[in-house]
Amino acid sequence: QITLKESGPTLVKPTQTLTLTCTFSGFSLTTSGVGVGWIRQPPGKALEWLILIYWDDDKRYSPSLKSRLTITKDTSKNQVVLTMTNMDPVDTATYYCAHLKGGLAVAGEYYFDYWGQGTLVTVSS
Amino acid sequence: EIVLTQSPGTLSLSPGERATLSCRASQSVSNSWLAWYQQKPGQAPRLLIYGASSRATGIPDRFSGSGSGTDFTLTISRLEPEDFAVYYCQQYGSLVFTFGGGTKVEIK
Numbered sequence: 001q002i003t004l005k006e007s008g009p010t011l012v013k014p015t016q017t018l019t020l021t022c023t024f025s026g027f028s029l030t031t032s033g034v035g036v037g038w039i040r041q042p043p044g045k046a047l048e049w050l051i052l053i054y055w056d057d058d059k060r061y062s063p064s065l066k067s068r069l070t071i072t073k074d075t076s077k078n079q080v081v082l083t084m085t086n087m088d089p090v091d092t093a094t095y096y097c098a099h100l101k102g103g104l105a106v107a108g109e110y111y112f113d114y115w116g117q118g119t120l121v122t123v124s125s
Numbered sequence: 126e127i128v129l130t131q132s133p134g135t136l137s138l139s140p141g142e143r144a145t146l147s148c149r150a151s152q153s154v155s156n157s158w159l160a161w162y163q164q165k166p167g168q169a170p171r172l173l174i175y176g177a178s179s180r181a182t183g184i185p186d187r188f189s190g191s192g193s194g195t196d197f198t199l200t201i202s203r204l205e206p207e208d209f210a211v212y213y214c215q216q217y218g219s220l221v222f223t224f225g226g227g228t229k230v231e232i233k
Contacts, residue, residue, distance in 0.1 A: 037222070047162075047170065047213055049222040060220050063126060096169055102158075102217065108176025110217035111160035115169040 002026035004036075004097050004116035011122050012087050018121060022080040022097030026114075029055055029075050035100035036073070036080040037112060040093040048093075053080060054103045087123045094118040127152050127218045129225035137233040144201040146228045148214035153194045158217040161190055161199045164227075165210045173212075174199060204230070 008020035022036060029036060037052035052060045053071045061069055070083040080097060096118045102110035128151040138144055148159070157177040162170035172181040174190035177197055187202040201208055209232050214225040 039224075046226045047164075047215075047224040049215075049224060052222065060222070063221065101175075105156070107156040108158070108179060110158045110222070111172060111175040111215065112162075112170075113172045113175070113181060115171075118169050 002099055002114040004099060004114060006095060006097050006116045006119040008095075008119060008121070010120060011124065013125050014088055014123060016087050018082075018084045018087050018091070020082045020095055020097075020119065020121070022082070022116060024078050024080070024097075024099070027099060029053075029073050029078070029080070031055055033101065033104045033106070033109075035103055037098050037100050038071070038080075038082045039096045039098060039112070040091075041096070041118075042090075042093040045093075050084075051082065052100060056103075058103070089123045092121065092123045094120045126221050127154065127216055127223055129214050129216055129223055131212075131214060131225035131228045133228060134226070135229045135231060137231050138204055139233045140204050140206055142204050144199075144204055144208070144230055146199040146201075146212055146230075148192075148197040148199070148225050150195045150197070150216060152218070154197075154216045155218055157193065159190075159192070159197050160215045162213045162215065163208075163210050164213065170213060201230075 004024040035054040038050040068085045097116045098112035099114040130149045132147045159177045161174040164170045178190045
């Protein structure tokens with residue numbers, strides 16, 4: 001059974017750096033054809049994909065946020081860490097991590113089949 | 126970057142009716158790299174359809190996906206009370222993932 005859970009601060013100040021951790025179980029991020037991504041959702045708004053890391057440490061970034069985002073993985077701890085710099089009130093959102101099936105250019109893949117419960121991050125002074 | 130446009134923004138229907146949701150891409154989506162998700166208030170999204178037309182594990186057969194290229198459709202054949210929610214499409218292309226703006230299916 002695959003599970004993921006996000007953890008980190010619920011409140012950050014403008015200009016600060018946000019660090020969120022995704023702790024997962026039920027799969028290994030050393031297995032080819034899988035990845036872990038981060039997706040956010042401002043209150044009442046749509047989903048927005050941010051960043052993704054593959055089993056082979058390859059990474060993909062949202063073009064609009066690339067300069068602010070970093071992603072790393074610790075396969076021994078089954079964790080993926082997201083950092084986002086220079087936080088602004090518009091970054092207030094629920095942040096989700098999710099398991100991706102994809103990365104081998106197989107037709108029909110590249111979907112997020114398991115999601116964490118999400119964590120609400122508020123940016124305010 | 127491929128932009129996904131979902132329509133309508135809101136669909137008002139009664140239980141038992143058929144729902145047809147549209148997802149249009151600004152460029153052709155390759156290799157059926159198109160998925161659909163359902164999201165209920167306060168919950169994480171749930172995968173419904175992947176590969177444009179394959180149902181995810183445990184998804185009832187009243188949900189079906191179709192389409193290719195730039196036009197995709199999610200159909201709910203007969204709405205059950207638990208199907209009233211927001212639905213999102215998602216694609217992968219040119220090394221980037223994008224989501225549509227969502228369609229809310231509400232009770233009429």
